[in-house]
Amino acid sequence: MFEFPDFLRFEISEPIDKVVQWMLLNWDAAFEAIRRIILVMFNGVESFLSIIPWWLYIIGLFIIGWKLYNVKAGIILSMMLTAIGLFGLWDLMIYTLVIVIISVIVSILIGLPTGILMAKSELAKKIIMPILDGMQTMPSFVYLLPAIMFFSFGRVPAIIATTTYAIAPLIKLTYLGISTVNKEVIEAGKSFGSTSMQMLFKIEIPQSLSSIMTGVNQTTMMAMAMVVISSMIGAEGIGEQVLISIRRLEVGKGFQAGLAIVFLAIILDRILQGSAKKLKERA
Amino acid sequence: MTDKKIEVKGLTLVFGKNRERGIKLLEQGKTIQEIREETGIAIGVNNVSFDVEEGEMFVIVGLSGSGKSSLIRCMNLLNIPTRGELLIDGENIVNYDKEQLKELRRNKVAMVFQHFGLLSHRTVLKNVEYGLEVQGVDETQRKKKSLETIELVGLAGWEDYFPRQLSGGMKQRVGLARALTNEPEILLMDEPFSALDPLIRRDMQKELLSIEDYMDKTIVFITHDMNEAFRLGDRVALLKDGELVQLGKPKEFFENPANDYVKSFIEDVDKSRILRVKSIMEKPTIVGTKGQNRLELVEQLVELQIEHCYVINEEQVLIGYVELEKLKNSQQETIDKSIDRNYEAINRNAYLSDIWTKLSESDIEVAITDKRNRLKGVINYEAVVEALS
Ligand SMILES: Nc1ncnc2c1ncn2[C@@H]1O[C@H](COP(=O)(O)OP(=O)(O)O)[C@@H](O)[C@H]1O
Numbered sequence: 021m022f023e024f025p026d027f028l029r030f031e032i033s034e035p036i037d038k039v040v041q042w043m044l045l046n047w048d049a050a051f052e053a054i055r056r057i058i059l060v061m062f063n064g065v066e067s068f069l070s071i072i073p074w075w076l077y078i079i080g081l082f083i084i085g086w087k088l089y090n091v092k093a094g095i096i097l098s099m100m101l102t103a104i105g106l107f108g109l110w111d112l113m114i115y116t117l118v119i120v121i122i123s124v125i126v127s128i129l130i131g132l133p134t135g136i137l138m139a140k141s142e143l144a145k146k147i148i149m150p151i152l153d154g155m156q157t158m159p160s161f162v163y164l165l166p167a168i169m170f171f172s173f174g175r176v177p178a179i180i181a182t183t184t185y186a187i188a189p190l191i192k193l194t195y196l197g198i199s200t201v202n203k204e205v206i207e208a209g210k211s212f213g214s215t216s217m218q219m220l221f222k223i224e225i226p227q228s229l230s231s232i233m234t235g236v237n238q239t240t241m242m243a244m245a246m247v248v249i250s251s252m253i254g255a256e257g258i259g260e261q262v263l264i265s266i267r268r269l270e271v272g273k274g275f276q277a278g279l280a281i282v283f284l285a286i287i288l289d290r291i292l293q294g295s296a297k298k299l300k301e302r303a
Numbered sequence: 304m305t306d307k308k309i310e311v312k313g314l315t316l317v318f319g320k321n322r323e324r325g326i327k328l329l330e331q332g333k334t335i336q337e338i339r340e341e342t343g344i345a346i347g348v349n350n351v352s353f354d355v356e357e358g359e360m361f362v363i364v365g366l367s368g369s370g371k372s373s374l375i376r377c378m379n380l381l382n383i384p385t386r387g388e389l390l391i392d393g394e395n396i397v398n399y400d401k402e403q404l405k406e407l408r409r410n411k412v413a414m415v416f417q418h419f420g421l422l423s424h425r426t427v428l429k430n431v432e433y434g435l436e437v438q439g440v441d442e443t444q445r446k447k448k449s450l451e452t453i454e455l456v457g458l459a460g461w462e463d464y465f466p467r468q469l470s471g472g473m474k475q476r477v478g479l480a481r482a483l484t485n486e487p488e489i490l491l492m493d494e495p496f497s498a499l500d501p502l503i504r505r506d507m508q509k510e511l512l513s514i515e516d517y518m519d520k521t522i523v524f525i526t527h528d529m530n531e532a533f534r535l536g537d538r539v540a541l542l543k544d545g546e547l548v549q550l551g552k553p554k555e556f557f558e559n560p561a562n563d564y565v566k567s568f569i570e571d572v573d574k575s576r577i578l579r580v581k582s583i584m585e586k587p588t589i590v591g592t593k594g595q596n597r598l599e600l601v602e603q604l605v606e607l608q609i610e611h612c613y614v615i616n617e618e619q620v621l622i623g624y625v626e627l628e629k630l631k632n633s634q635q636e637t638i639d640k641s642i643d644r645n646y647e648a649i650n651r652n653a654y655l656s657d658i659w660t661k662l663s664e665s666d667i668e669v670a671i672t673d674k675r676n677r678l679k680g681v682i683n684y685e686a687v688v689e690a691l692s
């Protein structure tokens with residue numbers, strides 16, 4: 021048969037391991053700092069979300085749905101949220117929400133400047149765009165690997181993996197938004213003697229806000245999808261419930277948890293899409 | 304003498320990366336089309352020179368693609384000239400550094416755009432405030448100033464609306480107000496009315512003239528519409544393929560078209576509806592001043608063999624006219640008691656078609672004034688007949 025010859029071997033697994041070892045050893049402080057920052061954020065967001073009583077979430081969501089769409093949407097959305105509570109998954113949902121929110125915040129903090137840089141620099145665009153394309157075609161669980169390598173198990177690697185998986189669309193849509201601002205509007209801004217910072221904050225970002233919001237929405241959806249997979253490396257939350265049910269073959273429980281994830285995703289999607297639409301109407 | 308506000312000297316603008324090559328090909332005598340077809344290099348402006356005078360409404364006209372936008376964008380360096388000089392108040396702005404350019408754009412030159420260029424995320428007021436905002440003017444002051452210009456362009460009451468809620472004509476009023484709020488010395492307008500309906504365009508033209516009349520700004524106005532050019536312009540520059548074909552007062556285009564291209568351009572223009580009084584008015588031979596010595600003026604009038612003249616005050620404002628006979632018979636020291644205040648003046652922006660009757664009824668030269676009633680010139684029946692023939 022045509023077997024690949026044994027003597028033709030060139031494995032890269034070993035050098036990779038070596039590099040990782042080296043990085044862990046020498047960049048220890050940096051990884052520790054990242055871990056600390058993320059934990060602080062986690063605790064902050066979690067304690068904030070936990071003070072809000074459950075019924076306030078439901079009422080608040082009803083009002084948001086009503087303002088963004090109509091009364092019917094408000095009712096449906098708040099019913100979905102109620103269902104999650106009825107399933108006994110409320111606390112786990114909050115936990116999942118914390119991971120998603122932090123991933124989205126970190127994505128915005130990193131993605132917004134990156135997208136702007138790409139719009140401003142042809143070179144940056146040429147380097148970053150193919151990387152983003154590559155990231156978007158990679159299977160999601162591949163992202164777990166580097167996260168485990170550098171941060172072992174727990175919520176920190178889960179957030180890292182979720183963020184790296186979800187950030188691409190936000191960067192792309194920020195880039196798209198900034199680079200397609202109406203040319204005459206840009207010229208008008210320049211013609212009044214705006215500095216480049218004023219151009220950015222008074223014209224370019226506000227003008228691409230609806231595109232950026234669409235990016236935030238897509239990033240949130242991807243973070244929701246990744247959160248389940250991240251439970252494989254120790255993220256608690258509803259995703260973990262699904263994982264446990266799979267292991268124990270508890271079909272009903274697994275389905276229930278799955279449904280809760282879908283509800284949460286729909287709720288987040290509708291809120292973000294509604295706000296993006298409101299922004300677009302302005303433009 | 305009027306001052307030169309803008310001087311354009313041998314200005315050439317080549318787009319893209321191969322600018323030097325473009326210049327070289329031009330120097331070899333190739334036309335813009337040849338260069339574009341053979342090398343793909345786009346040339347916007349080819350060796351154009353002219354001056355714009357202080358307080359003048361200077362119109363640049365030409366077909367689409369003739370290089371009008373390319374040229375006007377050089378005046379605030381949105382385009383950077385490849386060759387030549389562009390002087391504003393005698394300073395060459397082409398070599399300005401970042402800081403100087405910022406100052407120029409903030410304090411001296413403002414622009415109005417064809418598709419308005421409004422910020423859709425800001426209200427009318429916030430749009431109009433923009434120029435002052437980037438300069439760091441404090442909020443109360445910029446609001447006060449903005450409300451004034453909003454009122455001036457007739458948009459009072461619309462401050463809190465968003466651009467998407469306004470009609471095209473109103474949007475351009477916002478664009479105009481935004482530019483005026485900066486109190487620029489020079490206003491650049493790139494086809495500001497081309498996107499508007501004909502009726503609204505007429506209104507806007509009228510209003511622009513009245514604002515200009517009032518503010519004495521230097522305006523560079525671009526249009527592809529010959530009628531608009533002649534209606535508005537003190538002087539008109541006709542561009543073709545990035546080159547200047549003819550430059551002059553509207554009436555000079557009719558009297559002396561430079562070539563057949565110009566002739567075909569002005570062929571179906573109704574002169575009387577287009578030529579404005581100010582384009583054919585003349586400087587009065589002599590003007591009296593309030594408080595002037597009577598005998599001195601009598602002497603001057605006799606010497607010039609003129610029967611009457613207009614009288615202005617210190618602020619150039621027209622107050623009446625005096626007749627030589629009356630002056631001679633007066634016993635006063637000054638001319639003040641002899642001034643006849645029963646005169647009729649015509650605004651300098653009136654069209655010839657509109658002043659016809661007034662002019663034929665008057666037996667003396669008619670005074671031409673601006674909005675503040677300052678004497679700008681005189682006009683007589685014969686001059687109009689000649690201009691329209
Ligand atoms: N940014 C640009 N890059 C390349 N070519 C341009 C650019 N802007 C204008 N041109 C070309 O320059 C010529 C003059 O264009 P423009 O100044 O816009 O004409 P107008 O304003 O009179 O319609 C046209 O041939 C146009 O294609």
Ligand SMILES: [Mg+2]
Pocket residue numbers: 371372373494
């Ligand atoms: Mg143009």
